[in-house]
Structures are given as C-alpha cells and as structure tokens.
Amino acid sequence: MANVPHPLSEILLGVSSESCPNIMNFHCHTICSDGSLEPELLIAQASQRGLQHIAITDHHSTQAYHPMTEWLARRSNQGLPVPRLWSGLEISCLLKGCLVHVLALGFEVGHRALHTYNQNNSATGGSLQAKAVKEAIHEAGGLAVLAHPARYRVRHELLIDAAAELGFDAGEAWYDYDFQTNWHPTPFICEAIDDQLKGLGLMRTCGTDTHGFDLSGR
Template sequence: MPEHLMPDHPLRHVLRQLTPACCPGRVNFHCHTIFSDGSLTPLELAQQALELGLEHLAITDHHSLAAHGPAMEVFKAAASEGRAVPSFWRGVEISCLLEGCLVHVLVLGFDADHPSLEPYLQGRALVGPALQAEAVLEAGRQAGGLLLLAHPARYRLPFQRLIAAADRLGFDGAEAWYDYQMQSRWTPTPLVCEAIAAELQQRGLLMSCGTDTHGLALLGR
C-alpha cells in the first residue's frame, strides 16, 4: 500500500532497516511449508527459526495461512519458557498478472480476519479479473497488509519494467535480496540484487529479503 495510505504499519520500520546481511540469520520474510510447495512442517520451520535466533519471520505459503497457527503455538510455548522468539508476521504469496506477466506477490502483516483476502487463501490461484495485480493490491490494502513483488528477476519480463508497473499501481516495494543461483546456503546474487535494490531505492520503495525455502533447511532454498 502506498505509504501515504498506511504510514504507520509497524513492518515498514523493520523493512527500512534491512541490509543484504540480515538474511538468513536475522530475518526471513519468504519461506514455505508442506501447506503449499515446501518440505518443512510448520513445527520444523518454527523450530529452525528458534535455533537460528531469527528476529523477524513470515511464512509465505502459496495461497494458504494453514501453517501460521501451528507455528505460532511453537513460538508461544518457547516464549513461556523464557526463550527469545521472532516477531512473527502473517504472510502469504499470491499469484497475479502484472503487465500481462504471471508474478508472485508477498502480502505481509495483514489482518487474517478481514474478508478481502479470503478468496486468495483457498490453496490455489484465482482466475479472471481477480487474477489481476490491481485486484490483489486492493484486497491486500483492505486487509491492512504491505504488498511486495517477489523475486523480481525471475520472470519473463525485465525486473525494471515490473518494478515500474508495481510502483505505478501503488505496491509498497519488492524483494531486493534473493538467491537467484539457489545455493545450499542463501546468498544474495551479486549485480542482479544490487541493481534491483538501486531501482527500489530510487523509487522510494521498501526492500525485503527471504530464503524462499522449499527444502528442509531454512538457511537455503
């Protein structure tokens, strides 16, 4: 959501402080469980987050919030024992069309009880007008979330064009740091990520990062 429409979202401050060194040891705003196309159970993912000492975490399964409750129970139990737990932000990854290109959008920090996003949380991408980026943006706005274009350099259109289009629509930002080489331990890809970060900075957009974990280790993809 454009900053003038939601200037006080608490996640904005967190994202503004991020650097390429924050992921994967301090923050992770993009990862998956068995409730979409990941290999980790929510319990396993939450336990790894505790072991890593993550400060901020969002589980972003595709079109599903099913992992959020079980992971939250792990964190509640750990906190009751006096352990440090991450700030756990509600997240989801939604497919949509931007400039006629199928892309993924991370919606973070939203109200799960708001009905606007409910059609997008049924385990599958929608079709028709609801698949358009404008529709996803509006649904995410109504639910009070921030919307970020995921891994901008993974699509058939240049990231510059997609980021420009997302900016015009009012997206909050994009995933600046991402391991496009998919190494065993997450490392932001040189040059590509630097160019994306520069584009976002020039436009005054927020930057995010995450491992996009689909395997069994939260330190890599």
C-alpha cells in the same frame, strides 16, 4: 493505505544484503503449500537460528500461521527467545501480462478481503490482476511486495516500475537467483533491484524462498 505507518515498515527500512538468512526471512514455505517442513519444525529452526523476524509465505494458504503462533507462545512462556512472526501469503497474479508472485506481509489473518487468495489455488478473472491483489492486501492491512523480480519473462526494471505505479509497497531486493545450498544474494542483480526500489521510494525485503528442510537455502 492509511497515513499511519505499517508496523513492519520500520523493520523493512533496516533490510540489507546481510539481513538474510540469519536475522530476517520474509519468504519461506511449509508443507501447507509446496515446502518440506511442518510449520512447527520450520519455526523451531528459525528460533534455534536466532532469527529476529520471519514470515511464512505459503502459496495461497495461511494454514501454517496458527500452529506456529501456538508453538511460539509455548516457547515464550518458558522464557526462551522467539522471532517475531509476521503473517505472510504468496499470491500469483498478472502484472504487465506476466504471471508474477506477490508477497502479502503483515495483514490480518482471516480477513475477508484475502479470502479469494487463501484457497490453495490461484484466483481467476479480474481477481488475478495485480491491481486487485494489491487492493485486497491493503484492505486486509498488509503490505504488497513484488517477489523475486528477476525471475520472470519480463525484465525486472519494467515489472518494478509497473508495481510502483499500482501502489505496491515493496519489492524483494535480496534473493538467491542461483539457488545455492547456502543462501547468498546474487551480485549485481540484487544491487540493481535494491537501487531501483530505493529510487522509487519502495521498501525492500529479503527471503530464502526455502522449500526444503534447511532455512539457510532454497
């Protein structure tokens, strides 16, 4: 990527185990993929909870982005507080022969580089490789994040190392692998992931991965 820091970078440097779900949430879903909430209802809930930053990362779809920006504009025009909405997309790809998910954050919505990954289905062929996904995200001006590194059949240590070698920007450090009703980062696993990411010079994100009706859980 260019030497100019991405505008989201400064925000991610402040991510900690306490950031989610009430301050930041960079991983959640609407009915535009496999979530339960309409885009407007999700962003309304985020606003009511007082979130400062949020990204909706529907699988292979950015359909929710524009309805939410319009909702936020109306609320802001009324003088009411709103969170900063960052563009998001969850993309399936192959990393070390393992099917993983990558979060694209803070990219130009509608950019041609991400067209292949914004068709409601996984890509095929060479486009399915993690290197191709990372390059497309960067070309669109976004950050490439390895989602929930400890949810795959390959050990998270190996996947994070591979992502770093490919030039990924970050990993999802704080995640609830126990899928509790009230989100809470999983001890030890998340701390180990956070430490590894720091050691590799990668940024860390957090997210509830909400698919249901409440942003405080999955």
